[in-house]
Amino acid sequence: MAGKKLVAYINAENESKWNVSRLAEKYSHEGADRLFLYNYAKDSATKESFLALAKKIIHHLDIPVVLGLYVERFDDIKHALYTGAIRVVVKETIMDNEAAIKQATDRFGSDKVFVEVDSAGAFENVNTMEHLKELGIYGILLKHVVLSDRLYENIKKAEMTIMVRDSLVRNDLYDLMVIDGVLGVVTNHFENKVMMQTKYALKEKGIDIETYDSLLDFSDFKLNEDGLIPVIAQDYKTGEVLMLAYMNEEAYNQTIRTGRVTYWSRSRQELWCKGDTSGHYQFLKSLTIDCDNDTLLAKVHQVGAACHTGNRSCFFTTIMHREYNDSNPFKVFDNVYQTIMDRKEHPKAGSYTNYLFDKGLDKILKKCGEEATEIVIAAKNPNSEELKYEISDFMYHMMVLMAECGLDWDDIVKELANRR
Numbered sequence: 001m002a003g004k005k006l007v008a009y010i011n012a013e014n015e016s017k018w019n020v021s022r023l024a025e026k027y028s029h030e031g032a033d034r035l036f037l038y039n040y041a042k043d044s045a046t047k048e049s050f051l052a053l054a055k056k057i058i059h060h061l062d063i064p065v066v067l068g069l070y071v072e073r074f075d076d077i078k079h080a081l082y083t084g085a086i087r088v089v090v091k092e093t094i095m096d097n098e099a100a101i102k103q104a105t106d107r108f109g110s111d112k113v114f115v116e117v118d119s120a121g122a123f124e125n126v127n128t129m130e131h132l133k134e135l136g137i138y139g140i141l142l143k144h145v146v147l148s149d150r151l152y153e154n155i156k157k158a159e160m161t162i163m164v165r166d167s168l169v170r171n172d173l174y175d176l177m178v179i180d181g182v183l184g185v186v187t188n189h190f191e192n193k194v195m196m197q198t199k200y201a202l203k204e205k206g207i208d209i210e211t212y213d214s215l216l217d218f219s220d221f222k223l224n225e226d227g228l229i230p231v232i233a234q235d236y237k238t239g240e241v242l243m244l245a246y247m248n249e250e251a252y253n254q255t256i257r258t259g260r261v262t263y264w265s266r267s268r269q270e271l272w273c274k275g276d277t278s279g280h281y282q283f284l285k286s287l288t289i290d291c292d293n294d295t296l297l298a299k300v301h302q303v304g305a306a307c308h309t310g311n312r313s314c315f316f317t318t319i320m321h322r323e324y325n326d327s328n329p330f331k332v333f334d335n336v337y338q339t340i341m342d343r344k345e346h347p348k349a350g351s352y353t354n355y356l357f358d359k360g361l362d363k364i365l366k367k368c369g370e371e372a373t374e375i376v377i378a379a380k381n382p383n384s385e386e387l388k389y390e391i392s393d394f395m396y397h398m399m400v401l402m403a404e405c406g407l408d409w410d411d412i413v414k415e416l417a418n419r420r
Contacts, residue, residue, distance in 0.1 A: 003207075003208035003209050003210060004177050004182075004183065004184045004185075004202075004207055004208055004209045005033040005034060005163070005183055005184030005185075005209075006031070006032060006033055006184060006185060006187075006195065006198070006199055006202075006209060007032060007033060007034040007035065007036055007066075007163065007184055007185065007186040007187070008023075008027035008032040008034075008035055008036070008186075008187065008188065008190060008195070009035070009036040009037070009038070009165065009186050009187065009188050010023050010024060010027075010035065010036070010037050010038075010188070011038060011039075011188070012037055012038060012039040012050055012053065013038075013039045013040070013041060017053050020037070020053060020057070021053070021056070021057055023191065024037065024057045024061060024065075025057075025060065025061070026191075027063075027190070027195070028061040028062055028063045029062075029259070029281075029283035029301050030190070030194060030195045030196060030259060030260075030283065031194075031195040031196035031199055031211075031259050032063055032190075032195060033063065033064075033184070033209075033210060034063055034064045034065065034066060034086075035061065035063055035064075035065045035066070036065075036066045036067075036068065036089070036141075036165075036186050037054055037057065037065060037066070037067055037068070038067065038068025038069065038089065039068070039069060040068060040069060040070045040091055040094065041070065042070045042072070042094075047069060047070065047076065050069065051067075051069075051079055051080060051083055054067055054080075054083045054085065055083040055084065058083055058084035058085060059084065059410060059411065062285075064086040065083075065084065065085050065086065066085060066086060066087050066088070066089060066114070067080045067083065067085040067087075067088055067089070068088070068089035068090070068091075068116065068141075069088065069089075069090075070090075070091070070094060071088070071090045071095070071096075071097060071100055071101060071104075072096065072097060072100070073097060073100050074100040074103045074104055074107075076100070077100065077101070077104035077108070077112070077113065078104065078107075078108075081108060081112065084414075086112075087111065087112045087113060087114060087138070088104075088112060088113050088114070089113075089114045089115070089116055089141055090113065090114075090115055090116070091115070091116045092115050092116060092117045092118070092121075092122050092128075092132075093118075095115070098135055101113060101135050101136070101137070102135050102136055104136075105135060105136025105137070105138075106136060110136045110137075110138050111138045112138065113135075113136065113137055113138060114137065114138060114139045114140065114141050114161075114163070115132055115137050115139075115140060115141065116140075116141040116143060116165070117140050117141065117142055117143070118143060118144050119142050119143065119144050119145045119146065119151060119154075120144060120146070123140065123142060123154055123158070124154065126157065129157075129158055129160070132160075133160065137160070138160070138161055139160050139161030139162065139163065139183075140158060140160050140161070140162050140163070141163050141164075141165050141186065142155075142162055142163065142164050142165065143164075143165040143166070145164055145166055145171060145176070147171065147175060147176075152179060152180070155179060155180070155181040155182065156180065156181055158181070161183055162181055162182050162183060163182070163183055163184055163185070163186050164176050164179075164182055164184075164185050164186065165185075165186040165187070166185060166186070166187055167187060167188055167189060168185075168187050168189040173185060173187070173189070173198065173202070174202060174205055174207070177202060177207050177209075178207065194258055194259075194260070196211065196212070196257065196258050196259040197257060197258055199211050200257050212256045212257075212259060212284065213256075214252075214256055214287070216289065216293075218249040218252050218253070220293060221289070221293055221294065221296075222292060222293045222294035223294075224294075226246075226266070227248055227249075228246040228247065228248055228264055228266070229246065229247055229252075229294065229295065229296055230244060230245075230246055230294075230295050230296070231244065231245055231246065231247050231261075231263065231295075231296040231297075231298050232244050232295065232296070232297050232298065233245070233261065233282060233298050233300050233302070233306060234297060234298065234299050234300070235299075235300065235301075235302055236285040236286070236299035236300055236301060240312070240313055241313060241315055242282075242300070242302055242306035242307075242312070242313045242314065242315075243306045243307065243313065243314040243315075244314070245263040245264075245272075245274075246263060246264050246266060247262070247263055247264055247296070248264040250264075250271060251263050251264045251271055251272075254271065254273070255284060255287075255298075256284075258273075259283055259284050260273055260274070260275065260281055260282065260283060260284070261273075261274050261281075261282035261283075261284050261298055261300055262274070274306075275303060278304065278305075279303065279304065280302070280303050280304035280305055280306065281303045282298070282300040282301070282302055282303070282306070283300060283301040283303070284298060284299075284300055285299045285300060285301060286298075286299045287299075330409070330413075333395075333399075333409055334409055336396065336399060337399050337402070337403070337408060337409055339353075340353055340396075340399050340400055340403050341403055341408075343357070344357055344403055344404075353400060356397075356400050357400070357403075357404065361404055361405075364397065364400055364401050364404055365401070367397045367400075368394070368397045368398060368401055371390065371393045371394035371397050372394055374390040374393065374394070375387065375390045375391055375394055377390075378390040
């Protein structure tokens with residue numbers, strides 16, 4: 001992701017978990033390039049609870065997440081990164097264990113730690129900045145910024161990656177973004193605003209920032225007699241077909257500009273941003289056109305139901321069905337895993353899965369080891385049918401292990417995707 005970054009921040013201190021999760025998802029779908037989530041509480045229980053919440057949030061988001069927390073020991077940074085966060089922010093005013101920070105930057109790389117610094121405090125001190133570099137600190141999260149020639153000079157002297165944290169009450173977003181040496185702005189200003197529109201405004205002023213950009217003009221599309229193009233909406237993760245509607249040029253341009261899918265209502269003869277009435281917004285992930293340039297496929301994150309009847313998809317009435325093999329591999333894995341999780345949450349008498357959960361981790365690990373050995377033995381025999389059964393047995397026990405340890409298929413798929 002090239003260019004300047006517009007990052008949303010959430011202060012998780014004294015905030016409900018529900019609201020933190022809600023805001024995080026909103027920012028993820030509405031155009032934030034990254035999320036900065038922080039809680040600098042020093043007590044271990046609060047820190048542990050914060051990291052558990054962060055792990056759940058990161059699991060469901062499509063954007064990178066940075067965590068801010070109090071670092072008392074090396075393990076604090078390690079556990080923060082193990083949530084899936086791309087890096088950690090520590091406060092310069094409460095850096096009580098610099099050795100732990102140096103250990104972490106040596107272990108995980110110099111790009112993993114930022115320091116939050118007051119622009120009128122430590123940032124003014126050249127020696128302090130040099131010391132931070134010696135600790136392996138990658139960048140500065142600069143707060144309490146007052147625009148001045150002195151600030152610009154200090155940013156240039158720092159020779160570090162600089163992000164500005166600002167609520168945008170006194171400073172203008174463009175004035176911060178345009179500063180040489182500033183990678184981006186971290187703000188909570190867009191809690192109740194459409195972020196993508198602001199990003200387009202910045203781009204029109206010459207700021208290099210990521211937006212939705214169409215590779216085709218609307219004039220390149222083949223339209224029907226009413227000047228409209230049909231759009232099929234599809235869930236971007238599951239592939240489920242949700243609905244079909246139409247766009248005119250204005251609806252298309254608004255979709256691109258806001259990231260919220262907007263249609264043209266043929267019955268009402270007006271623009272229709274899906275979700276403005278129901279709250280069931282469709283957040284755009286990608287747009288594809290067919291070979292004849294006369295139909296669009298919009299892959300979206302659907303909030304709630306796509307259909308006005310309350311059904312997830314408009315295509316819920318079967319008018320013909322013939323038996324066929326629809327065993328999508330990932331769906332099969334996920335269905336088996338969900339069944340295992342259902343046994344874990346709602347035990348059934350006589351269930352082998354519940355027997356494994358009752359016996360605990362050591363028993364599950366023992367079974368995984370036994371089944372892995374059975375795979376090796378079966379692979380040495382010429383009959384592939386036996387190997388198929390042994391691999392299936394192993395994968396079932398592996399999913400029980402995943403459930404026991406708090407992992408699911410999304411965790412595994414994301415990790416594999418990161419290795420490509």
